[in-house]
Amino acid sequence: MENWKKTSLYTAVILLVLLLIVIYVFKISVSIPSSDIEFSPGQVTSKVNAEFKDEKPKNIIVFIVDGMGFGHLSLALQTQQTENRPSVWQEFDVKGWHDARSAFGPLTDSEASATAITTGTSTQFGHIGLDKNQNPLKNIFELASDLQFCTGIVTDSYIWDGTPAAFVAHTRNEDNARDILTQIASSELDLIFGELEDLGEDDIPEKAETIEILSKRFLLLDRSLKLPGNNSISNPIAALFDEDEIQDSNSSPNLTQLTEVALKYLSSQDKPFVLLVESEEMDAASHDNDSKRVLNGLQSIQETLSLVLDFSEMYGETLVVFTADHETGGLAAVADFDHYPNMQIRWSTKAHTAAVVPLFAKGPGAHYFADVHRNWEIGYLLKKLISQDIPNGKNE
Ligand SMILES: [Zn+2]
Numbered sequence: 001m002e003n004w005k006k007t008s009l010y011t012a013v014i015l016l017v018l019l020l021i022v023i024y025v026f027k028i029s030v031s032i033p034s035s036d037i038e039f040s041p042g043q044v045t046s047k048v049n050a051e052f053k054d055e056k057p058k059n060i061i062v063f064i065v066d067g068m069g070f071g072h073l074s075l076a077l078q079t080q081q082t083e084n085r086p087s088v089w090q091e092f093d094v095k096g097w098h099d100a101r102s103a104f105g106p107l108t109d110s111e112a113s114a115t116a117i118t119t120g121t122s123t124q125f126g127h128i129g130l131d132k133n134q135n136p137l138k139n140i141f142e143l144a145s146d147l148q149f150c151t152g153i154v155t156d157s158y159i160w161d162g163t164p165a166a167f168v169a170h171t172r173n174e175d176n177a178r179d180i181l182t183q184i185a186s187s188e189l190d191l192i193f194g195e196l197e198d199l200g201e202d203d204i205p206e207k208a209e210t211i212e213i214l215s216k217r218f219l220l221l222d223r224s225l226k227l228p229g230n231n232s233i234s235n236p237i238a239a240l241f242d243e244d245e246i247q248d249s250n251s252s253p254n255l256t257q258l259t260e261v262a263l264k265y266l267s268s269q270d271k272p273f274v275l276l277v278e279s280e281e282m283d284a285a286s287h288d289n290d291s292k293r294v295l296n297g298l299q300s301i302q303e304t305l306s307l308v309l310d311f312s313e314m315y316g317e318t319l320v321v322f323t324a325d326h327e328t329g330g331l332a333a334v335a336d337f338d339h340y341p342n343m344q345i346r347w348s349t350k351a352h353t354a355a356v357v358p359l360f361a362k363g364p365g366a367h368y369f370a371d372v373h374r375n376w377e378i379g380y381l382l383k384k385l386i387s388q389d390i391p392n393g394k395n396e
Contacts, residue, residue, distance in 0.1 A: 056388055057319035057364040058272045061308050062140075064117070064163055065301055066110055067283025069327030069355045070097075076298040078333060078343065088306045091313075092322065092360035094367055099356050100326045100375045103132040106354035110283070111174055113325035113375050114166035115139075120379030128162065128180070129170035136170040140274060140382045145188035147386060150273040152191030154262045156246040156255045156300075157280035159184065159194035160204075163325060167276050177204040178213075185216045190236045190273075191265055192218065193258045197243040214238050225253065225261045227268075237265065248281070248296035249303055255279055256304045263311050274386065277304060286329030291345040294331070312363045319365045319385065323378065324357035365390075 065072075077087060089095075102108035103122045115129055116122045119137035123130060131137055141151040153164045160180040165171070169183040184192065192214075200206045205213065211220065218238035219228060228235055239258070246253060259277050266273040281297025305322065312318040330348030335341070359378070361369040368381050368390075384390060 055364040058317035060274045061320045063277045063322040065279045067328030068324035071331035092362045094361040097356040098359045110162035114163040116376035117378045122376045144274045150190040152275045155194040155278040158197035193239045248300045289347040319363040322360040327353045327355040
């Protein structure tokens with residue numbers, strides 16, 4: 001080959017390789033600027049259909065699954081047993097989504113997102129019950145207690161974890177365990193069921209001290225979860241379990257059993273209630289890309305959800321709001337071509353993603369959640385519903 005031809009060919013090949021590298025690098029690392037258009041509560045985007053404006057719930061159950069996105073939901077729908085009843089997810093009156101971004105940008109953590117959900121104000125990473133300038137924000141439990149509601153928390157995680165903490169405490173970080181436990185003990189909370197973890201490490205008190213702090217407010221139940229004899233004397237109760245004791249449906253206790261006891265206790269009081277049910281299984285499993293744990297966790301979540309929706313159906317007057325604080329793992333169920341038409345679970349990360357997350361509601365007031373766009377709008381609506389100050393209602 002003539003020299004000039006050779007040089008042109010080499011140049012063309014080198015240029016082509018460079019072009020492919022540029023395309024490849026660009027394709028895998030498109031950096032999205034973190035634009036953050038903030039709405040304030042005055043600009044809430046939820047529109048309310050006139051025919052629903054007089055619906056007021058007596059009780060509210062907020063069910064938060066940490067880390068659950070639409071990939072996890074799709075998996076639940078594809079793998080569940082359907083012989084006996086239609087999908088539990090079909091029972092919701094309203095099925096939508098919200099953008100869980102923090103005041104920092106498209107990403108969030110549990111503390112910031114749960115704070116938005118329970119206070120109606122978006123905030124920074126790590127902030128529990130504080131706005132982005134560290135000012136304390138009133139949460140839905142504090143508002144509910146002022147208005148003579150009972151309040152309760154059931155979680156399969158440790159009780160000072162970001163999500164439950166945001167319903168009670170005001171502090172900079174979930175690592176401030178002693179501070180959060182002290183705030184739980186001095187709150188108006190009526191019930192708390194969950195785990196203890198890493199006792200004696202960092203700021204986490206030893207078991208004896210943890211029990212001493214919590215005993216200032218709560219009567220501690222033993223493992224049988226037998227409720228105190230006279231339920232009419234409303235005695236705040238707590239049940240504490242060891243790390244990872246509450247896992248999937250096969251664990252004893254499990255989230256469903258604990259929620260059943262909580263509903264029995266709260267509905268026996270002579271007051272309306274607001275209950276948080278939290279499952280940490282999707283986040284914990286997805287950070288490890290542990291597909292088996294995700295499947296087991298989904299089973300437990302569906303069983304607990306079924307119990308909660310049955311309660312709402314049976315007693316009426318109870319609004320159930322189901323959502324997630326963010327998505328973890330970028331999970332997708334994809335075709336397994338070696339064993340077609342089986343599926344395989346694939347992960348895109350071990351971190352949180354900026355994916356929008358499910359937001360479902362059932363019961364009186366559910367329709368207010370149809371047009372929610374951001375996580376903090378959930379808190380805004382919950383506060384309005386608790387105070388019976390219905391947005392865009394007749395009285396405005
Ligand atoms: Zn997480």
